[in-house]
Amino acid sequence: MVNQRKNNKLGLLLRGLLKERSLSMRKFSDLTGIDTATISRIINGKRKANLQHLQKFADCLNVPISELLNAGGYGIQEQEERPQSDIQKSVEVIQNYLESSNLLDKEFTIKQVDEELSHYGHYSETEEGKETILKGFEKKLQKIGSIGPFINDLKELYETFRQRKGTSYELAIIGSALLYFIITVDAIPDYIFPIGYIDDAIAVQIVLNSLAE
Known part of the structure; x- marks a missing residue:
């Protein structure tokens, strides 16, 4: 579990983006329509985000989806x-x-x-x-x-x-x-x-x- 969290690039990225935008996890949940527990598990590396999650995150945070895809393990390469x-x-x-x-x-x-x-x-x-x-x-x-x-x-x-x-x-x-x-x-x-x-x-x-x- 420790290694999983260390390698959780998506979680680190999302934490940073939420902090930059002064968004709480609850507010992020409201904006994306994804329940808070799911977001928490993704950020903490306990669950892999699917493509629908990443699409909603990208739209809400106004960042290129490719950035989230690569962090989440879906990069083209x-x-x-x-x-x-x-x-x-x-x-x-x-x-x-x-x-x-x-x-x-x-x-x-x-x-x-x-x-x-x-x-x-x-x-x-x-x-x-x-x-x-x-x-x-x-x-x-x-x-x-x-x-x-x-x-x-x-x-x-x-x-x-x-x-x-x-x-x-x-x-x-x-x-x-x-x-x-x-x-x-x-x-x-x-x-x-x-x-x-x-x-x-x-x-x-x-x-x-x-x-x-």
Whole structure:
């Protein structure tokens, strides 16, 4: 129990946010609609907060839900168990090409994509990130044309993001894939032909798997 409380990042974060806003646990309960006992158990590390709890906490405290998700153990980078047979094949294609061409002096891994998606997920929640997506997506499409079936998935994700159809958590995940596609400097730079967009397709598949879960 002692170790559980020491590692209770969400509880520490919530305590700090409540103190900053001069909110009592009872008032926080009234604002979120979550009973005081449940909030107390979450803060004290005796219960894991679910996604509904975190969504209500984020809305009430006016903080990015990604901050609470990571503290509560739901971070994008922590979602490791995914069906990845097709993804793994693509990784092998990229790695074999890099080794034979000597274009990049590094190994390509799923972890690299995950880490960048996590970063872009946070960025997509900022006004600057949203603007980058809304202004940059169509321009990027026009630049590259319809390369690969993942483009149709990207278009659907973009419309979902543009219309804000989903929870903050879902939109952050979607935004991470869109930014990964738009921003040219990612795990495999887009200029490296013919594999420059394979990692974009992998990123899209990872995000679709996350949303399905």
